[in-house]
Amino acid sequence: MTITIHRQTSESGRTGFSRRRFLLSTAMIGVTTGGMLRIAGASGAAALDAGQSATLLRMVQDIYPHPDLLELSHYEAIVEIVAAKAAGDAANAAALTDGLARIEAQARALHGTGYTGIADPDAREGLLRHFQHEGFFQGVRWTAYFAIYDNKALWPRFGYGGSSVEHGGYIDRGFSDITFVPAGPTLEQRLAEVGG
Amino acid sequence: MTRFDLSDDGVVVIVGSGAGGGTLANELAQKGIRSVVLEAGKRFDLGDIENDEWAMFSKTSWLDKRYSTGGWHGAVNHPNLPAWIVKGYGGSTIHWAGVALRLREHEFRTRSHYGAIPGANNEDWPVTLAEMIPWYEKAERKMGVTGRTTGMPHLPWNNGFRVLAEGCRRTGRTDYNSGPMAINSVERDDRPACQQIGFCMQGCAIGAKWSTMYTELPRAEATGNCEVRTEAMALRIEHDRAGRVTGVVYADAEGVQHRQKARAVAVAGNSIESPRLLLNSASAMFPDGLANSSGQVGRNYLTHTTAGCYAVLPEKVHMYRGTSVAGVVGDEVNHDAGRGFAGGYYLEFLSLGLPFMAAFLEPGNTGWGRSVAGAMEQYDRMSGVWICGEDMAQEKNGITLHPEEKDQHGLPVPLVAKTPHNNDHAMTAHAFEATAEIYEAVGATDVYELPAYPASHNMGTNRMHADPAKGVVNAFGQAHDVANLFVSDGSQFTSSGACNPTLTIVALAIRQAEHIAREMAAGSI
Numbered sequence: 016m017t018i019t020i021h022r023q024t025s026e027s028g029r030t031g032f033s034r035r036r037f038l039l040s041t042a043m044i045g046v047t048t049g050g051m052l053r054i055a056g057a058s059g060a061a062a063l064d065a066g067q068s069a070t071l072l073r074m075v076q077d078i079y080p081h082p083d084l085l086e087l088s089h090y091e092a093i094v095e096i097v098a099a100k101a102a103g104d105a106a107n108a109a110a111l112t113d114g115l116a117r118i119e120a121q122a123r124a125l126h127g128t129g130y131t132g133i134a135d136p137d138a139r140e141g142l143l144r145h146f147q148h149e150g151f152f153q154g155v156r157w158t159a160y161f162a163i164y165d166n167k168a169l170w171p172r173f174g175y176g177g178s179s180v181e182h183g184g185y186i187d188r189g190f191s192d193i194t195f196v197p198a199g200p201t202l203e204q205r206l207a208e209v210g211g
Numbered sequence: 212m213t214r215f216d217l218s219d220d221g222v223v224v225i226v227g228s229g230a231g232g233g234t235l236a237n238e239l240a241q242k243g244i245r246s247v248v249l250e251a252g253k254r255f256d257l258g259d260i261e262n263d264e265w266a267m268f269s270k271t272s273w274l275d276k277r278y279s280t281g282g283w284h285g286a287v288n289h290p291n292l293p294a295w296i297v298k299g300y301g302g303s304t305i306h307w308a309g310v311a312l313r314l315r316e317h318e319f320r321t322r323s324h325y326g327a328i329p330g331a332n333n334e335d336w337p338v339t340l341a342e343m344i345p346w347y348e349k350a351e352r353k354m355g356v357t358g359r360t361t362g363m364p365h366l367p368w369n370n371g372f373r374v375l376a377e378g379c380r381r382t383g384r385t386d387y388n389s390g391p392m393a394i395n396s397v398e399r400d401d402r403p404a405c406q407q408i409g410f411c412m413q414g415c416a417i418g419a420k421w422s423t424m425y426t427e428l429p430r431a432e433a434t435g436n437c438e439v440r441t442e443a444m445a446l447r448i449e450h451d452r453a454g455r456v457t458g459v460v461y462a463d464a465e466g467v468q469h470r471q472k473a474r475a476v477a478v479a480g481n482s483i484e485s486p487r488l489l490l491n492s493a494s495a496m497f498p499d500g501l502a503n504s505s506g507q508v509g510r511n512y513l514t515h516t517t518a519g520c521y522a523v524l525p526e527k528v529h530m531y532r533g534t535s536v537a538g539v540v541g542d543e544v545n546h547d548a549g550r551g552f553a554g555g556y557y558l559e560f561l562s563l564g565l566p567f568m569a570a571f572l573e574p575g576n577t578g579w580g581r582s583v584a585g586a587m588e589q590y591d592r593m594s595g596v597w598i599c600g601e602d603m604a605q606e607k608n609g610i611t612l613h614p615e616e617k618d619q620h621g622l623p624v625p626l627v628a629k630t631p632h633n634n635d636h637a638m639t640a641h642a643f644e645a646t647a648e649i650y651e652a653v654g655a656t657d658v659y660e661l662p663a664y665p666a667s668h669n670m671g672t673n674r675m676h677a678d679p680a681k682g683v684v685n686a687f688g689q690a691h692d693v694a695n696l697f698v699s700d701g702s703q704f705t706s707s708g709a710c711n712p713t714l715t716i717v718a719l720a721i722r723q724a725e726h727i728a729r730e731m732a733a734g735s736i
């Protein structure tokens with residue numbers, strides 16, 4: 016990922032804040048739409064030993080870190096799903112355990128400690144970036160994605176309301192309730208502008 | 212339900228049931244002209260619509276094998292999803308957001324207004340805005356477009372659009388409104404008023420947004436003059452020794468092939484499948500593909516110059532509440548060479564749900580980590596736009612056939628090439644600056660720039676041109692090479708314009724139906 020910080024200068028007349036921009040990294044390997052489809056529920060089978068599970072737990076927290084929004088149990092549930100998928104698929108399990116072993120090896124080579132022992136979150140993310148184009152990593156990443164951002168139970172924590180048709184829409188539930196900008200035109204004004 | 216015999220050579224066979232095909236079928240049916248619509252996807256109804264981004268993506272998207280190629284980021288990040296369109300009864304009118312803008316005068320005549328642009332293949336349409344206005348008005352009445360034609364007020368402004376609109380006001384902009392939209396703001400045409408449900412692009416669950424799924428198609432079928440066959444994938448168009456098309460071979464749900472005879476054929480399978488079908492219909496008489504003496508079939512693929520841009524505001528916005536595309540900014544749609552690019556663009560407020568925001572904020576393998584997670588924690592304070600601008604036609608952008616790989620029907624898999632023109636890059640940069648300026652005027656603290664999504668606006672691959680050497684079809688969408696073959700979807704566009712294509716597709720389909728009826732009456736088809 017490349018983020019460019021644009022510091023506004025006083026010369027521009029807009030001061031006091033920055034805006035971040037996501038710029039496209041072109042050195043990516045694609046994720047197929049198949050890889051983005053929903054993952055079946057976990058059975059909790061254990062394909063990983065305690066050390067591997069600990070590395071994986073730290074890894075999913077570093078992939079989508081929400082320390083103030085989510086609880087450890089949410090990340091543990093992701094580890095369960097990943098482990099269950101590996102338990103039912105030998106090739107998947109081999110790629111995952113091999114990948115976790117290489118993360119550990121890289122951590123020891125660069126930091127002299129195991130992955131979970133690296134204190135600096137930026138350092139851990141930087142280490143993971145070495146592996147981000149690999150299948151095992153993207154498998155973990157998309158599992159975490161669906162378990163967090165496509166998880167209706169967690170949506171309220173992000174301020175997302177989701178499905179509304181069963182409640183009659185948002186027409187009486189705050190579709191136009193903010194107060195820091197002016198209200199939109201009234202029905203009379205909207206009728207007048209179309210000659211109605 | 213009406214059934215026509217496979218050997219009935221009096222029917223018009225229409226390939227596709229979306230904005231072009233669905234409208235054409237109903238217009239013909241109301242005139243007493245019989246048609247068989249071949250729809251590749253399943254039959255859907257309102258009961259299939261869910262307020263769930265991924266569920267609807269999986270249920271309705273066209274996910275047959277395709278390759279995304281060329282220089283755009285999607286060749287890497289969306290390698291098998293160049294386009295985000297629908298396979299099903301109603302086509303992409305299920306997915307469209309309802310924005311119903313007309314092309315501007317200069318957009319119909321891009322060669323005359325912009326001149327020759329290096330690397331581009333910009334040409335004038337063989338129709339003008341003045342000629343199209345009555346057809347636009349018919350389309351607006353048919354679809355129920357808010358605005359002066361129908362007298363239906365534009366929709367009430369939701370939170371996300373109010374933020375954008377206030378930024379526009381504070382930066383001196385004047386052309387911003389919550390319409391024109393083909394979404395009922397009051398009950399009309401046996402459809403209810405919008406309930407600000409959101410999820411417009413997952414299909415409108417109550418039918419307030421126009422879609423052929425619950426308007427044109429069932430109305431055409433109700434006349435007894437139209438049969439819609441779903442899960443019927445057109446494989447090739449056949450012709451006789453005189454070079455007239457005679458029917459369409461298609462595969463049903465079990466893969467069994469049938470041959471539907473036809474008096475005329477109208478291709479409306481969207482801008483990837485339509486040229487693909489013509490290319491797959493190559494014969495000894497038409498070795499480069501049907502109706503392709505110009506060599507333009509599959510070329511000049513247009514998607515609009517697009518990107519997303521989301522700002523974080525100081526207070527809660529809850530942009531997901533209400534109409535997905537709740538308003539449009541038109542201040543930059545004019546052509547002003549002084550800006551450093553030809554053509555213009557709209558800024559269209561667009562809410563994404565939490566799942567899609569997390570997927571498209573930074574698509575591809577790198578879209579994770581502290582920056583992405585941090586941005587997602589700002590989700591409820593975001594408002595943003597989809598940038599929709601004129602896309603410069605280039606011959607090298609287009610649809611070709613894979614030399615070896617075949618799909619489930621045995622047809623060559625399509626390669627969809629898209630490389631932005633420098634004009635597109637300059638326009639996108641301008642649009643990001645404008646959007647940031649607007650949102651900063653209302654206190655935005657962060658502005659995120661998102662690269663183009665898989666294209667929902669696909670145009671240009673069977674372009675209209677007055678000169679048969681430069682285009683595939685004439686001003687009525689009729690093939691220059693084959694008098695009883697028509698193109699009825701956005702692939703007939705000569706240029707993209709800046710606006711969403713659906714209203715123009717519908718207007719052209721209404722006009723084409725009149726032309727087909729006239730030609731049939733004259734005995735020339």
